[in-house]
Amino acid sequence: MPDRFDGRAFLFFFGLFLKFREEIREKCGIEWQCVIIKD
16 A cells, blocks of 8 residues: 555545446356455
8 A cells, every 4th residue: 555545546446346346246256356456
């Protein structure tokens, strides 16, 4: 996470995550984490 954290950017990407979460779940099943890039 960057030192200067942009809350608006977080909300934007979190919104995208919520938007696509169900589609991702359909593709990956319960293991939807398979598309998450690990730090």
